[in-house]
Amino acid sequence: MNIFVSQIMAIVWKDFVTEFKTRELFSAMFIFALLVILIFIFSVNLSIVKASEVGPGILWVAFLFSGTLGLNRSFVLEKENGCLMGLILAPADRTTIYFGKLISNFVFLTAMELFILPLFMVFFNIDLLEHLLPLLLVIFLGTLGFCTLGTLLSSLSSNLKTREIMLPILLYPLLVPIVIGVVRMTGQILAGEPLSGMMNWIGLTASFDIIYIGVSIMTIDHILEE
Amino acid sequence: MMRPDGTEEKNEEGNTLVWLTGIALLMQMISIFIYVPTERTEGVIQRIMYFHVPCAWLSFFAFFVVFICSILFLWKKDREWDIYAHASAGIGVVFCSLVLITGPIWARPIWGAWWVWDARLTSTLILWLIYVAYLMLRAQSDSGSMRARYAAVLGIVGFLNIPFIHFSVLWWRTFHPQPKVITNEGIGKGMDPSMLATLGLSLFAFTLLYFLLMGERVRQEKLKDEIDHLKRKNFYSS
Numbered sequence: 078m079n080i081f082v083s084q085i086m087a088i089v090w091k092d093f094v095t096e097f098k099t100r101e102l103f104s105a106m107f108i109f110a111l112l113v114i115l116i117f118i119f120s121v122n123l124s125i126v127k128a129s130e131v132g133p134g135i136l137w138v139a140f141l142f143s144g145t146l147g148l149n150r151s152f153v154l155e156k157e158n159g160c161l162m163g164l165i166l167a168p169a170d171r172t173t174i175y176f177g178k179l180i181s182n183f184v185f186l187t188a189m190e191l192f193i194l195p196l197f198m199v200f201f202n203i204d205l206l207e208h209l210l211p212l213l214l215v216i217f218l219g220t221l222g223f224c225t226l227g228t229l230l231s232s233l234s235s236n237l238k239t240r241e242i243m244l245p246i247l248l249y250p251l252l253v254p255i256v257i258g259v260v261r262m263t264g265q266i267l268a269g270e271p272l273s274g275m276m277n278w279i280g281l282t283a284s285f286d287i288i289y290i291g292v293s294i295m296t297i298d299h300i301l302e303e
Numbered sequence: 304m305m306r307p308d309g310t311e312e313k314n315e316e317g318n319t320l321v322w323l324t325g326i327a328l329l330m331q332m333i334s335i336f337i338y339v340p341t342e343r344t345e346g347v348i349q350r351i352m353y354f355h356v357p358c359a360w361l362s363f364f365a366f367f368v369v370f371i372c373s374i375l376f377l378w379k380k381d382r383e384w385d386i387y388a389h390a391s392a393g394i395g396v397v398f399c400s401l402v403l404i405t406g407p408i409w410a411r412p413i414w415g416a417w418w419v420w421d422a423r424l425t426s427t428l429i430l431w432l433i434y435v436a437y438l439m440l441r442a443q444s445d446s447g448s449m450r451a452r453y454a455a456v457l458g459i460v461g462f463l464n465i466p467f468i469h470f471s472v473l474w475w476r477t478f479h480p481q482p483k484v485i486t487n488e489g490i491g492k493g494m495d496p497s498m499l500a501t502l503g504l505s506l507f508a509f510t511l512l513y514f515l516l517m518g519e520r521v522r523q524e525k526l527k528d529e530i531d532h533l534k535r536k537n538f539y540s541s
Contacts, residue, residue, distance in 0.1 A: 226460070229456075229460070230457075230460075233453050233456060233457075236444070236449065236453075237440070237443045237444055238443055238444075238445075239443060243436075243439070243440065243443055246436050246439060247436045247440060247457065249432075250429050250432035250433045250436060251433060251460060251461065251464050253429050253468060253471065253472075254464065254467035254468050254470070254471035254472075255467075255471075257471045257472065257475050258471055261474075261475070277470075277474060278474070281467065281470055281471060284467075285467055288463060289460070289463075292459065292460060292463060296377070296456045296459065296460075299377050299452045299455070299456060300452065300453065300456060302452065
């Protein structure tokens with residue numbers, strides 16, 4: 078078990094070092110998310126629509142789109158110079174590759190989201206600090222769900238001819254339940270409702286996360302097989 | 304011609320299924336347009352239900368077959384299961400499209416709108432998108448084993464998503480007519496017996512149609528494999 082964890086950590090650490098050296102992924106994701114929010118602000122008239130009603134949807138669309146950029150890079154980066162082959166050949170269980178990638182994707186996306194939240198607060202004039210803890214829980218559940226399925230499908234789409242195009246086409250329909258859930262929950266939290274009123278949504282997103290982690294463990298061997 | 308053993312027999316089997324399906328579909332037409340009475344409140348448009356519901360049943364059944372065949376493929380690694388999954392996904396998408404077309408035709412006079420974001424409409428649309436993506440994935444990846452493995456993973460992931468889609472859209476909003484066939488009072492109490500019989504006949508006819516189409520698609524895929532095999536043998540071996 079200990080070896081398993083250290084193997085995962087080695088992959089995560091490798092991703093962090095690459096990112097600190099190049100700094101290309103994080104800045105791209107952040108700027109892209111900001112642009113998505115701006116485009117949506119221009120497309121809805123905030124003097125007519127209430128910001129707290131459209132805000133959650135816009136926020137999550139921005140997370141989703143910029144997260145897809147990160148997922149696309151995650152395995153494509155490994156294709157260069159045959160790094161993925163090296164990882165597969167390494168004497169480790171292949172689920173470690175999945176978990177390593179899952180953790181690094183999750184950390185990058187969460188960090189980006191934490192930078193976006195203050196800007197969201199300013200642009201939409203919504204006070205997030207009041208409901209920060211429940212909001213962070215929702216962001217955790219949603220981002221985890223996005224990354225579990227996203228990492229699995231990104232490992233798959235990186236081998237296709239048109240990988241950047243295929244990943245969103247494969248991923249977005251499958252993410253619909255979680256998107257509806259997190260947007261609903263974020264909206265209710267911003268409206269000041271307590272978490273206990275949305276236990277069904279929390280259960281749905283949490284079980285989504287757990288089931289897809291399980292499915293990924295079972296199927297990743299068949300994807301990373303050359 | 305290529306396989307003199309048992310080809311004849313297979314054709315005959317296929318013919319019986321063709322005849323059975325033909326007769327069942329004909330009887331379905333007769334009972335929809337002549338036998339069954341017109342619904343009291345909705346009028347003649349309600350007869351579209353006898354296509355709409357069987358199409359939905361057929362596509363969901365087809366997607367379930369994709370799921371089972373995908374699991375069996377990853378387990379046994381046998382090309383046979385991959386062919387079944389592919390064939391079934393294609394048929395499922397065609398009939399899911401028909402559901403999405405007949406639905407608005409029925410909805411327009413009854414609900415007064417082509418499309419409402421009702422739970423079952425939304426989940427059918429998402430399901431359609433998932434399996435169109437499945438077919439696109441198959442078209443995108445060329446090598447045989449890789450394509451089969453990836454498609455199988457997506458077949459499993461996609462089907463497991465159905466309960467999540469169901470509940471999320473249900474809690475989101477719903478307008479659809481409450482279940483009429485299986486209600487709290489028991490099976491078939493909410494409907495006139497003649498309507499129920501017609502619906503049953505339609506479901507039966509469409510199930511036969513599924514197996515007929517499935518047989519044809521599987522035969523096509525196998526012939527395609529054989530052609531590929533012959534091509535490779537004749538072009539590269541000499």
